[in-house]
Structure formats: structure tokens, C-alpha cells
Amino acid sequence: MERISLSNSAFEGDNNAYLFTDDSETALIDTGDRTDATREALATALADRGLEFADIDRIFLTHWHHDHCGLAGDIQAESGADVYAHAADAALIEGGEDAWEAMYERQERYFEEWGMPEAEREVLRERMRPDVATTETPTVTPFADGDTFSIPGTELEVVHTPGHAAGLCMFEADLERGREVFSGDTLLPVYTPNVGGADVRVDRPLEKYLRALQQITEADYARAWPGHRDPIDDPAERAQYIIDHHAERSWRVLDALERLGPCDAWTVSADLFGNLDDIHILHGPGESYAHLEHLERAGTVVREGSAYRLADGVADDLAGLEDERWDLEY
Known part of the structure; x- marks a missing residue:
């Protein structure tokens, strides 16, 4: 080889x-x-x-x-x-x-759900097709x-x-x-x-x-x-390092929701990654969504429409988690 x-x-x-x-x-x-x-x-x-x-x-x-x-x-x-x-x-x-059209249609649904601005959507349409x-x-x-x-x-x-x-x-x-x-x-x-x-x-x-x-x-x-x-x-x-990395990132998502209040995946992405360009316009909110969705199923986050908020009582636990964020369970 x-x-x-x-x-x-x-x-x-x-x-x-x-x-x-x-x-x-x-x-x-x-x-x-x-x-x-x-x-x-x-x-x-x-x-x-x-x-x-x-x-x-x-x-x-x-x-x-x-x-x-x-x-x-x-x-x-x-x-x-x-x-x-x-x-x-x-x-x-x-x-x-058919496979590609289904992909594009699903992307458009997520762009809407994530709260992606129209200008960024257009960048991705031109970039990807x-x-x-x-x-x-x-x-x-x-x-x-x-x-x-x-x-x-x-x-x-x-x-x-x-x-x-x-x-x-x-x-x-x-x-x-x-x-x-x-x-x-x-x-x-x-x-x-x-x-x-x-x-x-x-x-x-x-x-x-x-x-x-x-x-x-x-x-x-x-x-x-x-x-x-x-x-x-x-x-x-x-x-294992990457598993720990995602645990730390989930803590950062929870921290963003505590500071910003209820918000969509695009807003969380901006807090995590700042301004994005090119294909990262897709990757940033996509990764934020992946964590939000995971936390929602864990009962730590509640989704209301396109916005996510901390579940009741979670904010009280965040301060204690800060020093142990690498141990956040999946």
C-alpha cells in the first residue's frame, strides 16, 4: 500500500x-x-x-x-x-x-429553520451547485x-x-x-x-x-x-480527543443560550464561530444545529419554533459544570 x-x-x-x-x-x-x-x-x-x-x-x-x-x-x-x-x-x-434536488430542498428547509439570512443562502447556492x-x-x-x-x-x-x-x-x-x-x-x-x-x-x-x-x-x-x-x-x-472536543462545544452552546436567551442556530453559530464565509456559512450553523438537536433530545434544551432555550433548571447547573465541562455526558 x-x-x-x-x-x-x-x-x-x-x-x-x-x-x-x-x-x-x-x-x-x-x-x-x-x-x-x-x-x-x-x-x-x-x-x-x-x-x-x-x-x-x-x-x-x-x-x-x-x-x-x-x-x-x-x-x-x-x-x-x-x-x-x-x-x-x-x-x-x-x-x-433526483438525489441532488432532494439534497438542495432539504438544505433550503434547514436554511429557513436555522435562521440563515438570505444573502448567505445565496452565497451557498452559487458556491455549491x-x-x-x-x-x-x-x-x-x-x-x-x-x-x-x-x-x-x-x-x-x-x-x-x-x-x-x-x-x-x-x-x-x-x-x-x-x-x-x-x-x-x-x-x-x-x-x-x-x-x-x-x-x-x-x-x-x-x-x-x-x-x-x-x-x-x-x-x-x-x-x-x-x-x-x-x-x-x-x-x-x-x-477520544474529538469526543472531548464535542463535549466542550456542547457546554459552549449551553453557555451561549444562557447569555443570549432563546435564539436560533444561526445566532448560536455567530456566537461560537463569528462571521463565516464560503462553505463555512453552511458548516457553522449546521454544527450548531447538530449540538442543539442533541441537547434537545437529552432534555437539556427546549425548542420552540426555530428558537432554542435552556430547559427549566439547567441554568442553575451551568456554573457548576464550567469547571467540569469535559465530563458533559452524551
Whole structure:
């Protein structure tokens, strides 16, 4: 297995594609986005190994976001490669009109519910629609949690970890250190994947993401190969750090409601993150909503229309929680 680092100007850092090859087959996990820089980087890396797009036999995608699946259609067009992704994301990756329209409609409902101003909504409409229109979209073979695939040098086992995306998956494999994992955007070494905004199709996004992180801590993988940046030598420790991060963020949401009074997700987002631009206009209120929704189901927050307020008696407990916010339970 070889890691190929690909260009990416997004805050998560350079994307990774993972190459498996022998005399019988060549496979990739993820492809990077569809920019010229990424295409050139991947083509050059393959050429250095005596390969080209036409030699790729199978592609395994961690999820539908364009920076992970963008070149899948182009590669398939040149090679006839089989492209695999979780069933929840297959239609989006294929560019299905019905799937994308359903996504846009759900986003618009959330924009209204979150209290997003019209000017910011328009920024997102212009930002997002061109990105999903590609000239080459692949035909996708769907897989499910627990499916296994034999590839050069090892066997991949699918682990479905929704939260950041409905079809987000990791791939377990036996490698140099033992049981390792290709974690996609489920576990990143620097940033914490957005939940709530990155895929509005996910119900209970924070709950599902926290469950995925708990799976990682329990699996105690020897190493994680993420979708961005460098390998993670202690995946369980990193997963626990992100769990603690979300506990601290939930405390900050409660603190905002105490100070501001009843308010919508957009107002909470502004308190947490300040002014946002570009795709972060979606991610900020989305993440705030994910926490508010989670706290509402826990009975700590009450929703009235689009506004959220602290449940009766919660404000009295906040002062005591401030010094113990890392222990806020989920």
C-alpha cells in the first residue's frame, strides 16, 4: 500500500489517495477532487510507479464529498474501473438529479429553520451547485457495512460511520502494524469533521458521529490512514480527543443560550464561530444545529419554533459544570 498526497486548498489539508497494486490488479481508496492540480498530482504519482488512469481496476470511495470522489468518473471513463461506495451516497456520486434536488430542498428547509439570512443562502447556492456538476460521473456499485473486498496485499472490511456524511465509511485492513484503518473523514489528524452541515441528510448527526468515534476507541487500531494529511499513530487517543472536543462545544452552546436567551442556530453559530464565509456559512450553523438537536433530545434544551432555550433548571447547573465541562455526558 502506498499513500499518495494530493493537492487541496481546503482547510482540512491535502487529500490522500491510497494505492494497492500487484501484477493482477490496481486499486485506489479515494481519488481527490476534480481540479487540474489534483489530476496532475495523481497522474504523476501513478506514472512514477509505471501506471496511468487506464490501469486502475477498482476504486473504493469513503463518501460523496467532491474532494474524495471527484476523479472517479474520469478514471472509470479511461479504465472501466469498478467504483464502490456506500449505498447511502451512491446516487449523489453518480450525479443523480433526483438525489441532488432532494439534497438542495432539504438544505433550503434547514436554511429557513436555522435562521440563515438570505444573502448567505445565496452565497451557498452559487458556491455549491457548480461543484456537483461534473462532465464525468461514475457508475457506482453500492456496498454495505461489513462487506469485505480482497485487494492486492490485504482485505478491506467496510465500517459504516455516518455523521459527517450519510454514507461515510472506513475500511479496516491487516497491514504492517496489525489491524489498521483507512478512516476517510471520520478521523482526521488536525481538524474535526463537520457534522450537521456537511450532509443535511443525516438525522441525529452528532449522536451518530460520536458513536463512530466510540467505535474507533474500542477497536484500538494500530494506525489510521485519514482522508487528509498524515497518518494517525494513536487513533483511539485522537478519537477520544474529538469526543472531548464535542463535549466542550456542547457546554459552549449551553453557555451561549444562557447569555443570549432563546435564539436560533444561526445566532448560536455567530456566537461560537463569528462571521463565516464560503462553505463555512453552511458548516457553522449546521454544527450548531447538530449540538442543539442533541441537547434537545437529552432534555437539556427546549425548542420552540426555530428558537432554542435552556430547559427549566439547567441554568442553575451551568456554573457548576464550567469547571467540569469535559465530563458533559452524551
